[in-house]
Amino acid sequence: MAGLDAIVIGAGFGGLAAAIKLKRAGFGRLAVLEKAGRLGGTWRDNTYPGAACDVPSRLYSYSFALNPNWSRAYSGQVEIQQYMEDVADRFGVRSMIRFNAEVARADWAEAGKVWRVTLVNGETLEAPVLVSALGQLNRPSFAGIPGRETFKGESWHSARWNHEVDLSGKTVACIGSGASAIQYIPEVAKTAGKVLIFQRTPNYIIPRLDKPTPDWLRRLYKAVPLVDRIFRFTIWQMMDLRFRAFKRDTPAAEGFRKLATGYLERQIADPELRAKLTPDYPIGCKRILISDDYYQALNRDNVELITEAVSEITPKGVKTADGTEHACDAIVYGTGFDTTHFLAPLEIHGVGGWTLTEAWKDGAEAYLGVTVSGFPNLFMLYGPNTNLGHNSIIVMLEAQADYIVQCLRELRRRKARALDVKPAAQSDFNVQLQKDLEATAWAGECSSWYKTASGKITNNWSDDTAAYRKRTARPAFEDYAFAA
Ligand code: NAP
Numbered sequence: 001m002a003g004l005d006a007i008v009i010g011a012g013f014g015g016l017a018a019a020i021k022l023k024r025a026g027f028g029r030l031a032v033l034e035k036a037g038r039l040g041g042t043w044r045d046n047t048y049p050g051a052a053c054d055v056p057s058r059l060y061s062y063s064f065a066l067n068p069n070w071s072r073a074y075s076g077q078v079e080i081q082q083y084m085e086d087v088a089d090r091f092g093v094r095s096m097i098r099f100n101a102e103v104a105r106a107d108w109a110e111a112g113k114v115w116r117v118t119l120v121n122g123e124t125l126e127a128p129v130l131v132s133a134l135g136q137l138n139r140p141s142f143a144g145i146p147g148r149e150t151f152k153g154e155s156w157h158s159a160r161w162n163h164e165v166d167l168s169g170k171t172v173a174c175i176g177s178g179a180s181a182i183q184y185i186p187e188v189a190k191t192a193g194k195v196l197i198f199q200r201t202p203n204y205i206i207p208r209l210d211k212p213t214p215d216w217l218r219r220l221y222k223a224v225p226l227v228d229r230i231f232r233f234t235i236w237q238m239m240d241l242r243f244r245a246f247k248r249d250t251p252a253a254e255g256f257r258k259l260a261t262g263y264l265e266r267q268i269a270d271p272e273l274r275a276k277l278t279p280d281y282p283i284g285c286k287r288i289l290i291s292d293d294y295y296q297a298l299n300r301d302n303v304e305l306i307t308e309a310v311s312e313i314t315p316k317g318v319k320t321a322d323g324t325e326h327a328c329d330a331i332v333y334g335t336g337f338d339t340t341h342f343l344a345p346l347e348i349h350g351v352g353g354w355t356l357t358e359a360w361k362d363g364a365e366a367y368l369g370v371t372v373s374g375f376p377n378l379f380m381l382y383g384p385n386t387n388l389g390h391n392s393i394i395v396m397l398e399a400q401a402d403y404i405v406q407c408l409r410e411l412r413r414r415k416a417r418a419l420d421v422k423p424a425a426q427s428d429f430n431v432q433l434q435k436d437l438e439a440t441a442w443a444g445e446c447s448s449w450y451k452t453a454s455g456k457i458t459n460n461w462s463d464d465t466a467a468y469r470k471r472t473a474r475p476a477f478e479d480y481a482f483a484a
Contacts, residue, residue, distance in 0.1 A: 012041015284441030
């Protein structure tokens with residue numbers, strides 16, 4: 001494919017935002033490479049029962065594509081997937097997507113100043129600009145639990161739900177109790193004979209307060225989009241205020257802790273069960289979960305919470321460290337994702353063949369999460385240190401897509417062919433970022449998908465989204481080296 005403006009990898013929320021904004025800005029010759037047969041990213045992959053977003057839909061949608069029709073405050077996976085499909089059609093980017101096109105590697109060709117992208121099937125494409133929109137939660141992790149292959153029943157990861165298996169009346173082992181698990185466990189418990197939850201660490205949970213959006217309100221949003229916009233803005237501002245609760249030892253953090261522990265006390269009467277569900281680390285260190293039905297499910301007679309460590313999987317079920325073998329018919333692994341190896345398993349070779357894997361051997365880092373020194377014209381959406389614990393990731397993705405557009409415009413204005421962030425700019429940015437992160441709850445004593453095994457926080461942004469938008473609104477081009 002000759003004459004491309006850019007190659008975008010991934011057709012999830014990030015890839016679609018990039019494609020739409022680049023197209024609008026006049027960089028419309030795009031190839032969006034999607035490894036799967038359908039767009040949607042995480043919303044295509046996570047079809048487990050009860051899958052829904054824990055950010056209100058008014059804000060978990062693009063600012064340029066408001067949807068007056070969201071059926072609930074927090075919409076479900078099917079509705080979000082449909083929204084993404086509609087947006088791709090409405091903004092004319094579906095035809096740019098090449099499905100079942102999995103990228104194996106990308107090489108920067110210094111002489112021609114282009115990225116050469118090689119697909120798994122050996123095909124190659126070239127473009128001056130490479131935009132990666134892979135997401136942070138796309139590689140399921142089974143947490144290295146031994147014996148998985150010996151299990152005689154059915155088993156699967158939460159992000160690869162097996163809808164062929166009817167769980168009614170069955171004994172289902174659910175390993176993990178994170179954001180995904182607390183959504184499907186209440187659903188599974190409705191029909192399963194028995195649900196065994198293997199919890200390693202309890203989470204702070206606050207009420208979700210989800211409710212259907214009445215017809216009259218949807219009609220109002222449709223008739224007066226300004227109302228929708230004002231609501232969206234208000235939700236954004238209120239959620240940004242929540243960032244204060246992620247600073248350690250603040251009144252806001254204490255307020256959230258009380259909200260969570262109060263909810264636990266009101267919902268769980270059994271003191272033994274309540275003790276098992278009480279976290280012993282600072283609130284916010286791990287993701288604060290929201291749910292209206294998880295504790296309620298734990299009160300059911302057919303649900304058991306097991307806190308003994310999982311030691312191995314046997315042909316019959318799950319064995320715990322105390323030697324007990326818990327027999328079951330099916331196992332669901334809600335064990336999360338490989339989150340700290342950004343862009344893996346892609347091999348990205350920058351200037352002089354230097355790879356991102358080498359550059360990131362001590363933990364991934366970038367400049368504003370978007371560019372990496374030594375990798376000219378490579379831009380990332382949802383890159384290192386751009387995840388949030390308190391607000392909608394769509395706000396960040398749009399800021400990043402706008403930033404990329406400005407960089408491409410600047411290249412055009414200067415009649416330059418490449419830009420590369422200066423090493424000193426990237427390193428100064430990261431020194432300050434890591435310093436700021438020290439004051440956040442994520443630096444507390446807990447394990448989370450936000451940090452590497454050695455404790456470096458590689459995933460989260462250190463401030464609220466307004467601050468990120470401000471930093472990215474006008475690129476500091478003095479931090480970049482331009483090449484003709
Ligand atoms: P996760 O938050 O990483 O949770 C993984 C769970 O598996 C944790 O409870 C973890 O325990 C447990 N686990 C890992 N290894 C284990 C082992 N060897 N033995 C027993 N338990 C083990 O993954 P997730 O629930 O899929 O969620 C990931 C992220 O996706 C969320 O934080 C959120 O950002 C996003 N998400 C969002 C939504 C939403 O919007 N509604 C829904 C789902 C997911 P430990 O806590 O001890 O590590």
